[in-house]
Amino acid sequence: MQALVSLLKRDLSLAYRQRAELMQPLLFFVLVISLFPLGVGPEPKTLQLIGPGVIWVAAILSSLLGLERLFRDDFSDGSLEQLILSGTSLSGASLVKVFAHWVTSIFPLIILSPLLALFLHLTEPMYWALLKTLLLGTPLLSLIGAIAVGLTVGLNKGGMLLALLLLPVFVPLLIFATSAVEAASMGLQYNAQLAIIGAMLLFSLALAPFAIAYALRVSQN
Amino acid sequence: MWKWLHPYAKTERTYQLCQLLLPWFSVFGLFIIILATVWGLAFAPTDYQQSDAYRIIYVHVPTAVLSKSLYIAMAVAAFVGLVWQVKTSFMAMMAFAPVGATVTFVSLVTGAAWGKPMWGTWWEWDARLTSQLILLFLFLGVISLYKAFDDKQQAGKAAGVMAVVGIINLPIIHYSVEWWNTLHQGATIMKLDKPSMPPEMLWPLLLSILGWILVCGAISMLRLQNEILQRDLKRPWVVKLALNEHVWGDKK
Numbered sequence: 359m360q361a362l363v364s365l366l367k368r369d370l371s372l373a374y375r376q377r378a379e380l381m382q383p384l385l386f387f388v389l390v391i392s393l394f395p396l397g398v399g400p401e402p403k404t405l406q407l408i409g410p411g412v413i414w415v416a417a418i419l420s421s422l423l424g425l426e427r428l429f430r431d432d433f434s435d436g437s438l439e440q441l442i443l444s445g446t447s448l449s450g451a452s453l454v455k456v457f458a459h460w461v462t463s464i465f466p467l468i469i470l471s472p473l474l475a476l477f478l479h480l481t482e483p484m485y486w487a488l489l490k491t492l493l494l495g496t497p498l499l500s501l502i503g504a505i506a507v508g509l510t511v512g513l514n515k516g517g518m519l520l521a522l523l524l525l526p527v528f529v530p531l532l533i534f535a536t537s538a539v540e541a542a543s544m545g546l547q548y549n550a551q552l553a554i555i556g557a558m559l560l561f562s563l564a565l566a567p568f569a570i571a572y573a574l575r576v577s578q579n
Numbered sequence: 580m581w582k583w584l585h586p587y588a589k590t591e592r593t594y595q596l597c598q599l600l601l602p603w604f605s606v607f608g609l610f611i612i613i614l615a616t617v618w619g620l621a622f623a624p625t626d627y628q629q630s631d632a633y634r635i636i637y638v639h640v641p642t643a644v645l646s647k648s649l650y651i652a653m654a655v656a657a658f659v660g661l662v663w664q665v666k667t668s669f670m671a672m673m674a675f676a677p678v679g680a681t682v683t684f685v686s687l688v689t690g691a692a693w694g695k696p697m698w699g700t701w702w703e704w705d706a707r708l709t710s711q712l713i714l715l716f717l718f719l720g721v722i723s724l725y726k727a728f729d730d731k732q733q734a735g736k737a738a739g740v741m742a743v744v745g746i747i748n749l750p751i752i753h754y755s756v757e758w759w760n761t762l763h764q765g766a767t768i769m770k771l772d773k774p775s776m777p778p779e780m781l782w783p784l785l786l787s788i789l790g791w792i793l794v795c796g797a798i799s800m801l802r803l804q805n806e807i808l809q810r811d812l813k814r815p816w817v818v819k820l821a822l823n824e825h826v827w828g829d830k831k
Contacts, residue, residue: 509737526716530755576736
């Protein structure tokens, strides 16, 4: 337990010292979203219509960008190998690492989301729905994403492959999340969608750590 | 059952099993496909609503059925490989994967060709089309992950993990997409009560599904044999086999 706590502290402080790198996916997120009004025209009605989808797609893409750092540095400097050899539960350690990664590189996206809701003219109920889906859905992105990152960490050119592996897997999340926001825009209940996303989150929370640990062992060979 | 399955962890035994089954699968498969296709295209009655355009069903449905089955087969092979550390299992997984991807692609193309006269559009973001498209992406993801590794043993494990993640996701994708949008006609054969198709149309369809299953099985077995030979190139049994083949080929 103590090992896991110190691992968490280590990851958080490492992330804090690499603030510039953390900023990149965040900037990417904002940039992609601000491209859409330029592309489809500034009509508030259109923007409101595509807004939830655009924000979610941008969140998925930028989390893909950020995910690569999850194990990369640890893999290249050998501390991942030490972690595997150390005898602490690797699945627990990967869960801690995913959590640290979510806090440092995905949570800022959620903090920025009110600004983006303004950009895309989302109404207030739509924004609250968006916020809830982001809070429930982005940990799922990190958990599932970490499996693929674990598998590709040993490869030199993992970036494109990561997207190819993960994007199809994220389709249900995208569908449920955007439909929740859409329901909110029409003043309907969207608890069902939230419940499904929550169920997917709990399910992957239970199983993903083992898959991540296995993936890391495969990569470390 | 384990006692029965266990010998096939050895590549040599699997190779022999494939060798034994291959002629049956390929000959019967080709024969049945030809029979069913000719029957379906030329002799089955015309549909009162879709006229002759419906006949593409004899290619479309078998490929669509097989695409999902091959994904399941691939994922089961991956799972067996991951859990029981069977090397041959990963080879089988990679034997299935490209066949499955091809079949999925064929079902998408024939679906588009069918959609044009029926719905008036090549592509519609309909539930089944979309989930089929995503299935194709899942296949391609597994294949490209496998290809990215130099060490085939490691590649098998990594692609296996991804295949298992995909199979857990597949029903979720299927239902989420279904719920998202539906235009595709409902299931015709797999209804538990009476199939909504007259028997003269149904029989060639069932036959062509069987034919496609056999042919896909045959292609997968051929691929598996190739993979086994490539990996075990230096093993004595392969060397012996190659020598025998050579002698046999010369018609001594």
